[in-house]
Amino acid sequence: MLKFALLGFLSYGPMTGYELKQRMDRSTTHFWHAKQSQIYTTLKAMEKDGLVESVIREQRERPDRRVYVITPVGTKELQKWLAEPLTELSPKKEHLVLKMFFSAHQDKQTTLTQLYTQLDLHQKQLVQYQQRAVKDIEQAAIEFPQLTGDVKMWKATRKFGERYEEIYVEWIEEMISLINESS
Amino acid sequence: MLKFALLGFLSYGPMTGYELKQRMDRSTTHFWHAKQSQIYTTLKAMEKDGLVESVIREQRERPDRRVYVITPVGTKELQKWLAEPLTELSPKKEHLVLKMFFSAHQDKQTTLTQLYTQLDLHQKQLVQYQQRAVKDIEQAAIEFPQLTGDVKMWKATRKFGERYEEIYVEWIEEMISLINESS
DNA sequence: CGCACCATGTAATGCGTTACATGATTTT
DNA sequence: AAAATCATGTAACGCATTACATGGTGCG
Numbered sequence: 001m002l003k004f005a006l007l008g009f010l011s012y013g014p015m016t017g018y019e020l021k022q023r024m025d026r027s028t029t030h031f032w033h034a035k036q037s038q039i040y041t042t043l044k045a046m047e048k049d050g051l052v053e054s055v056i057r058e059q060r061e062r063p064d065r066r067v068y069v070i071t072p073v074g075t076k077e078l079q080k081w082l083a084e085p086l087t088e089l090s091p092k093k094e095h096l097v098l099k100m101f102f103s104a105h106q107d108k109q110t111t112l113t114q115l116y117t118q119l120d121l122h123q124k125q126l127v128q129y130q131q132r133a134v135k136d137i138e139q140a141a142i143e144f145p146q147l148t149g150d151v152k153m154w155k156a157t158r159k160f161g162e163r164y165e166e167i168y169v170e171w172i173e174e175m176i177s178l179i180n181e182s183s
Numbered sequence: 184m185l186k187f188a189l190l191g192f193l194s195y196g197p198m199t200g201y202e203l204k205q206r207m208d209r210s211t212t213h214f215w216h217a218k219q220s221q222i223y224t225t226l227k228a229m230e231k232d233g234l235v236e237s238v239i240r241e242q243r244e245r246p247d248r249r250v251y252v253i254t255p256v257g258t259k260e261l262q263k264w265l266a267e268p269l270t271e272l273s274p275k276k277e278h279l280v281l282k283m284f285f286s287a288h289q290d291k292q293t294t295l296t297q298l299y300t301q302l303d304l305h306q307k308q309l310v311q312y313q314q315r316a317v318k319d320i321e322q323a324a325i326e327f328p329q330l331t332g333d334v335k336m337w338k339a340t341r342k343f344g345e346r347y348e349e350i351y352v353e354w355i356e357e358m359i360s361l362i363n364e365s366s
Numbered sequence: 367c368g369c370a371c372c373a374t375g376t377a378a379t380g381c382g383t384t385a386c387a388t389g390a391t392t393t394t
Numbered sequence: 395a396a397a398a399t400c401a402t403g404t405a406a407c408g409c410a411t412t413a414c415a416t417g418g419t420g421c422g
Contacts, residue, residue: 002381033275037384037385040402064401065401079289082285082293086301089304089308093274096269097343102191103265103336104333117270118268121270153286160354174339185410201373219374219375246416246417
């Protein structure tokens with residue numbers, strides 16, 4: 001539910017749809033992501049439901065900005081959602097793992113190409129969590145000095161992403177060995 | 184795309200929608216899952232597209248079974264999909280991590296309840312990968328003796344699920360400490 | 367007696383993606 | 395001169411979930 005992620009960010013302060021997309025890309029993207037178009041349509045629906053309100057800020061030399069503000073109803077919904085315990089596991093959709101599951105009869109080289117392509121992507125992702133994500137949190141901490149208490153949670157979630165990519169990279173490397181061994 | 188998972192299983196041999204659901208629940212569920220209703224509707228659409236064909240097997244004392252068989256077109260589609268390298272990371276949606284990201288201002292006890300609820304689920308899931316999933320693979324290896332080559336891939340994907348749950352459990356435990364420390 | 371299992375499906379709804387549509391400013 | 399950034403949105407489509415609908419067999 002993208003709605004709750006947006007409410008979360010709007011609880012930090014007023015923001016535009018464009019800015020929300022940027023913030024997500026710099027923080028929650030490894031456990032929650034969204035396309036720009038979905039953000040706009042969701043915000044519109046949220047305004048209809050009274051969770052947020054928007055004001056147009058006119059700009060010269062730049063397109064106008066529609067700035068969203070969370071309403072008391074929105075704040076309440078967010079808190080209610082945060083407090084509700086999750087009684088199920090998050091659904092997983094891992095394309096690579098699914099492909100590997102059925103790839104036994106495929107020629108070795110094709111499978112290896114598959115694995116190397118993904119290895120590259122996951123290695124880059126790992127570096128991003130180790131470097132840029134750390135800086136993004138520091139930056140956000142400066143931008144929102146009233147949110148010092150949040151920083152430790154941001155750091156903890158970043159760590160989750162880092163660990164995930166670590167085991168992913170390791171696993172792909174093991175898969176490559178496994179394919180190479182079998183001759 | 185559930186379609187490809189179904190094609191993959193049907194490449195092992197003819198199966199019903201009900202049986203496909205069971206097989207998925209005992210093998211791919213940690214990286215690909217589906218509801219029974221989606222399986223039925225997807226199979227129907229696949230038949231329309233010529234990827235599978237179905238025959239009704241009548242039974243006494245039991246509801247009739249609709250048995251699906253993969254067609255040559257289906258086999259080709261499956262192989263094509265397997266061979267295509269994935270040039271993007273799989274999209275992730277981690278509800279718990281998202282909640283934690285925004286939970287800094289929530290009262291400690293509520294956050295802890297959240298974490299303990301999920302810890303329990305992930306610990307159970309971990310045990311399942313370590314025990315039942317191992318047996319399920321052995322069982323499948325016996326049921327499909329012609330698929331000996333597949334077994335190592337099944338084992339490797341199971342290992343992925345196990346590792347994932349290991350780091351998840353570890354992370355939740357660290358989160359619990361983090362919340363308890365902050366007073 | 368109740369629950370789990372076997373077995374199939376449809377309809378409505380919700381969530382998310384892709385493609386379409388526009389256009390100025392700033393950076394490389 | 396090209397690419398990235400700023401900035402907003404709509405329409406069509408695809409994928410997945412939830413709820414609805416049915417009913418016999420086997421086990422504890």
